[in-house]
Amino acid sequence: MFCKEPKRVLHVMGKMDTGGAETFIMNIYRNLDRTKVQFDFIVHTTEKGYYDDEIISLGGKIFSVPKFTLKNLYSYVKAWNNFFKEYHSQYNIIHAHVRSTAAIFLKIAKKYGLITISHSHNTSSGNGISAIIKNLLQYPLRYTADYFFSCSKEAGEWLFGKKIVNNGRMKIIPNGIDAEKYTFNNFKRNMVRKELKIDNKSFVIGHIGRFENQKNHKFLVDIFKAIKKSNNEAILILIGDGHLTTTIKEKVKESNLTDSVRFMGVRNDIPDLLLAMDLFLFPSFFEGFGIVALESQASGLKTIVSDTLPEAVMVTDYIIPISLSQPAEYWANEILKYRNGYDRRNTKGEIQEAGYDIKEIANWLGEFYLKW
CATH class of the missing domain: 3.40.50.2000 (Glycogen Phosphorylase B;)
Known part of the structure; x- marks a missing residue:
């Protein structure tokens, strides 16, 4: 008897440790009907994350791209292109939970025909030079993503701007728990x-x-x-x-x-x-x-x-x-x-x-x- 394969959704994270965004998406993953939808993950590290073993046990896959530095922009873009050349046929949705480089890899994903989602989980990049750089890198997201999700109105306004929030283009996805x-x-x-x-x-x-x-x-x-x-x-x-x-x-x-x-x-x-x-x-x-x-x-x-x-x-x-x-x-x-x-x-x-x-x-x- 033919059994339909579940739709695979690609989530992008820094590392699957126990932060708020990671814990939220794992709560979703555990309660999802995985006969219909499966999650795979791209992380920006080769180090093992806290949730990696559970992801594998639930049927997910974990891929890795280099951690972004301004100096490795070329190799970072190349890594994403290489990934999509090999795997784009397996996905039609990419869901980004990182901000600073999302405008880069979501643009590449769109070139390969994927629906793109940007998800805001915070209200600040912190302080200092690195925060300024992150803010500059993430600004184009509001013109890149197809869909905008946020854990709160404040987080959405900070990342996407009040215009996107007020015109109804952003959806608040509550950080639910059991x-x-x-x-x-x-x-x-x-x-x-x-x-x-x-x-x-x-x-x-x-x-x-x-x-x-x-x-x-x-x-x-x-x-x-x-x-x-x-x-x-x-x-x-x-x-x-x-x-x-x-x-x-x-x-x-x-x-x-x-x-x-x-x-x-x-x-x-x-x-x-x-x-x-x-x-x-x-x-x-x-x-x-x-x-x-x-x-x-x-x-x-x-x-x-x-x-x-x-x-x-x-x-x-x-x-x-x-x-x-x-x-x-x-x-x-x-x-x-x-x-x-x-x-x-x-x-x-x-x-x-x-x-x-x-x-x-x-x-x-x-x-x-x-x-x-």
């Missing part, structure tokens, strides 16, 4: 804390994020230092890894906080770790969405965030935005209001009603891909 996985369970919470050797007296503050400047770990440590002055039972759990891991470890040591801060690296048990926390702290300089702040709300956690996060992620009354212009002591005082506990309710319904049900989002995106 809220059921994060539902608060006190029995399980106690089990996890026991496994982590955390007693009931401890006030556990958690953070999840890459150790990069965007996540503002230095200020986070300053906040925790101020908390420790009033609550010696406080513990800080830092989940993730990145270029600044060593720098932050040194700052923790200099602040005499080594015994109270746990660096837990990249983890695959985030729902359990959120259960163990008493409060989630997320003082990012900027975010396109901030999916971990949605996950923490799904766990019924008080979630203290910088007011730079888009309103779209502020789904429940558990989230509390604070200005980064406020000193660490102010943040600490707001956090300490919750040291004696609070009710952690089931927020699954609120999250689903707000449009963040991953199954519905995956179904919509699958149907979108099947149009071509």
Whole structure:
């Protein structure tokens, strides 16, 4: 009996590690009807990514192109041309999640007849010369892509401009989650804390994020230092890894906080770790969405965030935005209001009603891909 092959969609990433965009697309991938649509990935590295093994197990393929530097423009373009010469017949859709070079490879993809999608996951390129270069490179995207997706209105306006957002050419694709996985369970919470050797007296503050400047770990440590002055039972759990891991470890040591801060690296048990926390702290300089702040709300956690996060992620009354212009002591005082506990309710319904049900989002995106 003839079995129709699924449509293969090509996603472009930097590396399939545990960043927000990567986690989002893996959530989609897991909930997609893979008999109809399959995902393949092009990454800008030869290093193995955190999600690579899972991608292969789900039936996906992973290809590699060189990481872009201005000096290797010729070889970068050549690598993309060579890829499409060999594989263009297998794809008719390319979905770009990187920004800086998307205008380059989407233009090449269009030459080979592919439908092109650019997806905005952020609201800034950061600071410095590299940010200026990225902004210049990504500007032509608004004239290159066929379709424009974004995790929030703010992220769309930043990358594509207000005109594309206001004339309806951009579609907001919510960063959905499986809220059921994060539902608060006190029995399980106690089990996890026991496994982590955390007693009931401890006030556990958690953070999840890459150790990069965007996540503002230095200020986070300053906040925790101020908390420790009033609550010696406080513990800080830092989940993730990145270029600044060593720098932050040194700052923790200099602040005499080594015994109270746990660096837990990249983890695959985030729902359990959120259960163990008493409060989630997320003082990012900027975010396109901030999916971990949605996950923490799904766990019924008080979630203290910088007011730079888009309103779209502020789904429940558990989230509390604070200005980064406020000193660490102010943040600490707001956090300490919750040291004696609070009710952690089931927020699954609120999250689903707000449009963040991953199954519905995956179904919509699958149907979108099947149009071509």
